[in-house]
Amino acid sequence: MSSFLRVATIEEARAALEKRWRPRPREVEVPLDEAAGRVLAEDVVSSIDVPPFDRAAFDGYAVRAADTFGAGEESPIELIQVGNVRAGEWLKIKIGRRQCAKIDTGAPVPRGANAVVMLEHSTARAKVVRVFRAVAPGENIAKRGSEIKCGTKVLKAGKMINPQTLGTIAAIGRKYFKIYSPPKVAVVSSGVELVAAGSQLKRGKIYDVNGPAICQAVELCGGEASYLGIARDEPRSLATLLKRGLTTCDVVVLSGGSSAGAGDIAPSVVNGLGNPGVLVHGLALRPGKPTFVAVVQGKPIFGLPGYPVSALMVFYQLVAPYLRRLGGLPQAERARVRAQLASKILSARGRRELVPVKLVQKRQKFYAEPLLKGSGAITSLSLADGYIDVPLEREIVEEGEAVEVILFGGGRVG
């Protein structure tokens, strides 16, 4: 209990953690179809020219440009068609003087030719093609390497892979490349009173809320959640799950088992698993006080409160930024909305408070209604569009005051 006497701010907790643990993204090579939404861990250099050959930009006739000079609507010139180049084919023909070849969009321009006359500027009868407009050398041709030159760096490490970047990687034919690996996160719920959704609820038991909620929150930060299940608040059961988490994952997120009462066994179990153990126990944050942060076997263990609202709010504040860093993802700044506070908030001096609110829009203006049902009330959080961050030194935020609401993702506004 004594470690509870000195609560830490989130910033102090971070500093203490980072002294003992450096979050380092891990690189992994994956095929194209598994990279969506991840972050490039290497500079991608093209080993081919794109396009890899001079390509017709339109359907028409591949010609020697000089042969068309002087052609006009009233004075067409005539060429002899010596071939027909389809897309995907490679014809070994050479276009000589006064010759041409029919060509498809995307087909390779045959040797000798240096321009394409568009179909609509020509007529053909048997092998005789009439051209009604002159073309300049290079006209209607996408030159070899005009989009990407072999040896060019096409994408830089750190780039998020969206359909556009994925397309660029596909264009140069790379199938495998390095991304930052999604961090593996073990999720453990602690509480002898907890049972999993779908089970029968015996007397004295409640359903585990944190397990599923934190697993999704992990995935939203680019992590891979591995739900290890419910530990009874009992040293052996908890130690077994935590050890499994440390062995199989990069980060362990525990919820429950760390309030300052009879059931406060998690911190001591963690200390028994290895050094340095618990670094911070207790946050100057509401909800979120019964939080601990530990490092064991070089991996962090985040001990979140058992109350669902507290657990999620601490997860978003403290854990999420590390998971993003581990995954090489940029920090997602949550969107913010200015609103007018709909009813007074009382806070405690010396404690930062995060107050979930619902946004209501009335005549172009947003009002923030605090949802104060206690830290256990996950339903109130499911109605919340975001939260207000009341700093340490504020005791009262008055009704009508202008506040900034930090929005949850997927939040409905209005």
Add this chain to the structure above:
Amino acid sequence: MSSFLRVATIEEARAALEKRWRPRPREVEVPLDEAAGRVLAEDVVSSIDVPPFDRAAFDGYAVRAADTFGAGEESPIELIQVGNVRAGEWLKIKIGRRQCAKIDTGAPVPRGANAVVMLEHSTARAKVVRVFRAVAPGENIAKRGSEIKCGTKVLKAGKMINPQTLGTIAAIGRKYFKIYSPPKVAVVSSGVELVAAGSQLKRGKIYDVNGPAICQAVELCGGEASYLGIARDEPRSLATLLKRGLTTCDVVVLSGGSSAGAGDIAPSVVNGLGNPGVLVHGLALRPGKPTFVAVVQGKPIFGLPGYPVSALMVFYQLVAPYLRRLGGLPQAERARVRAQLASKILSARGRRELVPVKLVQKRQKFYAEPLLKGSGAITSLSLADGYIDVPLEREIVEEGEAVEVILFGGGRVG
């Protein structure tokens, strides 16, 4: 080719499509751990009270409140401890007058008791407990049903499932519930010159860009992409893949095979598959003109241009909103940024033009640099942070003009 003479606006294409096809979300029942990020297709009503019993909010002693009246720092009252209630247990004791039971946070308050004295307001020696502060009836107890009453609608259909909503569903113990099913989308690339990334590039061939890029774009709209591969621009091969798509998926997205030249076989193949067939062929949009929209067997086929930039831009404009509707997802309004145009854009009257731009920030101000490398240049799109929408009637947007940039997701700004 004749169908190309009359190009349609995006709005006209949508109207034509929706006359023959109504996008209807499909419901499916899934377990809790598969619902993240989807949308609820049913109102969720709780069949239990949450909490399901009167729960201690703190570690302490369960008491009859009246027994503590008058207690104070200087005048403690004494109670006899008759039990110890741990979380998760259900003790068949009854607290009588002047009696109490030790109780854990979250444990069920035993019969007879109606308040909890916090541990820090008491001392204990053997079975004698001294209470230093009076408690009111109900104090420090989370009453049965105080968070959710049995029979209450806790979530409405249409709600997006984020960790908070998932937690609420977990709290009432529901393991299975209805969500809108992710639409299944067949993705087909057409082009005899195309080969898949990772294969050897023979002469005259290029790598397929659209397959992987469109698959990710489908997933970003909440769809389930099924890549059926590359159809040679040849009726039999194309018909086979399209039929497979119509049989196994809700929507078919084809790219390529629909330009107005020799290789323009896709629309006629589609018309051969069933009625009504092709509804629109040609969009008044750049990039994106060689697009067609068809309905066959009651399912839509979107024929996107073969050029990657065109294919993606048309996908975002035309296909993405339907996939979101089919998945029951809200339409994602893309974020917009005001910027100053860095160099002049020339557009054609009578054609809406979408110009990819890169945003550059200089002294608090954003400048939009058009990336004009032609519709084939996927690399230019991978550098783009968003695009400018130049309407039908504009021919020139001048350098320095204020423009609105519609941002791609995951775009780096600055």
